[in-house]
Amino acid sequence: MRAVRRGLLALLLLAVLIGATVAWWLQRPLPLATPTVELSIEPGTSPRAIAEQWVQAGVQTHPALLYQWFRWSGDSRRIRAGSYEVEAGATPRDLLRKMVQGEEALETVRLIDGWTFRQWRAELAKAKALKPASQGLTDEQLMAALGAPGVHPEGRFFPDTYAYSRGVSDLTVMKRAFQAQRRRLDEAWADRAPDLPLKSADEALILASIVEKETGTPADRGKVAGVFVNRLRLGMPLQTDPTLIYGLGERFDGNLRKRDLTTAGRYNTYLNPGLPPTPIAMPGLASLRAAVRPESTKALFFVARGDGSSEFSETLAEHNRAVDRYQRSPARAAVSKGG
Known part of the structure; x- marks a missing residue:
């Protein structure tokens, strides 16, 4: 009988010792081969x-210890796929909690207001840990992959900072940006002023992209939109340099010349009436709102003052004097009739 008691006591002491050892191990930082250890867990x-x-x-421990901890915790089936990282000081409890709660290690990529789609693709191509699924696709093929075949990509992606899991496809990030811009545009169009000379949300997007490129300071955005809306109402050419620059593409060397204003092209708003055929950049929310609810103004012209703000004028004579005052170029005054 005493032997049985001694045996039971020994087993109890052993269990206590094992329990204490496990509790100690669960609270101890895991030894790591590097300051940060990363792992992407695939579904299944x-x-x-x-x-x-x-x-x-x-993670420098025996895999059986980790596996038994996952099982013993009762949370092994709750581990989520994703990209995770542990840093020095992380315990086995911390490691499991991250995976169960889905505390992924995320990267970010930022789409800047006013960027072109070409700039957006270049930024995605160099984004950290983003799978380049769109590499080699034409713009047309890319839009088809996003479920928008035949849609011109310019202006269709909302400028914002996008967080993503490591190893995710760049098409996933693009789709989020595309859906965000569509949602923002629909909301803005639904809230448009009743007397706009715009026929569709797409035209509002085009105008918003011009406003984005023409606005040097946020305070001027609504008035810049008002100038272009006034011109559309009167049937005047928009005469805006950013559309010319966009049309020139990689041929633009930083300077617009008089011949550029007189050369026929789809984006030459000095020669062509109305809006250009597509947006010329990615407009942000403020420009979308300005395009559909422009500031009431009689101004038909504006010129940059050189400090980011613009001087607005109601007549061409006033505008030419403003051009001479702020740009001090008579030759420029002769051709600068728009923004």
């Missing part, structure tokens, strides 16, 4: 394989 990966992958990635 088993808990055992996840434990082994963490060890292969640089």
Whole structure:
């Protein structure tokens, strides 16, 4: 009987010792091969394989210990796929909690207001840990992959900072930006002023892109939109340099010349009446709102003052004097009739 008691006591002491050891291990920082260890878990990966992958990635412990901890916790089936990282000081509890709660290690990419689609694609191409699924696709093929075949890509992506999991496709980020711009445009168009000389939300997007490129300071945005709306109402050419620059594309060397204003082209708003055929940049929310609810003004002209703001004029004579005052170029005054 005493032997049985001694045996039970020994087993109890052993269990206590094991429990204490496990509790100690769960609270101890995991040794790491590098200051930060990263792992991307694919959907359907088993808990055992996840434990082994963490060890292969640089968590310096036995994979069986991690796997048994995952099982013993009761949360092994709640581990989520995704990209994770652990830093020095992380315990086994911290590691499991990250995976169960989906605390992924995210990267970000920023789309700047006023960028062109070409600039957007270049930024995505160099974004960290983003799978280049769109590489080699033409703009037309890319838009088809996003579920918008036949849609011109310019202006169709909302400028914002987008967070993404490491290893995700760049098409995933593009789709989010595309859907965000469509949603913002629909909201702006639904709230448009009743007397706008615009026939559709697409025309509002085109105008917003021009306002985006022509506005040097936020305070002028509504008035810049008002000038272009006034011109559209009167049937005047918009005469805006950014559309010319967009039409020139890579041929633009930083300077517009008089011959550029007189050369026929789809984006030459000095020669062609009305709006250009597509947006010329990615407008932000403020420009979308300005395009559909422009400031009431009698101005038909404006010129940059050189400090980011603009001087607005109601007549060509006033405008030419403003051009001479702020740009001090009589030759420029002869051709600068728009923004």
